[in-house]
Amino acid sequence: MDKIERNKVLTAIIFPTIFVAIIGLIHFAGYVLDVSFVSYGVFPRKLSGLIGILTSPLIHADFKHLFNNSIPLIILGSALFYFYKEVAFKVSFWIYLMVGIWTWVSARESYHIGASGVLYGLFSFLLVSGFLRKNKNLISLSFTVIFLYGSLVWGIFPIDVKVSFEGHLWGFVAGIVLAFYYKKQGPQKVEYVWDEEDEEDDENAYWKVEEEQQAPQQQINYIFKPSESKKKD
Secondary structure, three states: OOHHHHHHHHHHHHHHHHHHHHHHHHHHHHHHHOOOOHHHOEOOOOHHHOOHHHHHHHOOOOHHHHHHHHHHHHHHHHHHHHHOOOOHHHHHHHHHHHHHHHHHHHOOOOOEOOOHHHHHHHHHHHHHHHHHHOOHHHHHHHHHHHHHHHHHHHHHOOOOOOOOHHHHHHHHHHHHHHHHHOOOOOOOOOOOOOOOOOHHHOOOOHHHHHHHHOOOOOOOOOOOOOOHHHHHO
């Protein structure tokens, strides 16, 4: 890996890592101080719950909840910033905001916390974008995302009442919406264009060069000359 590529990878990792470090410090502070931040989650359709649109992704129920979100956030977030750096900040911002707003509007009346919605948004964006753009490298990334985190799709269904499937669902929807919205921005399908030249007018065409290099044809003229005996007659 050359220096330029190494710097590109490190830059892609920085922002997801910073986000994970922030949510980790918040949870650790709550653990040390024995303080619960659950009340800062999204509480649907209550004015006091609006603050959760901004704060709920920063709050986690326990260390297991935090850990389960942290590793995928770093991996998928880094993939976003590496392959889609032109739109990475915009996609991250809108996923964050859309998940919170839609959860506040439609979810069950309970506190919804955790960065799972953001995680699902990253997952679906990376999954769908590769196929929309028809770029071989990005399609390979989409299949990699399916292989690593395809099981996440079960989280959008109301299987476990303790899990905010609404946040997962809206995150998944947000990623797909943004994949379509930003499909013309960032990396695109690689088109190979071959130069078309008028071969008839090409002075350097191989057959013309060969013709010029051939030796000129010799012209033989046959002249009839009568014999001496016929002249005497």
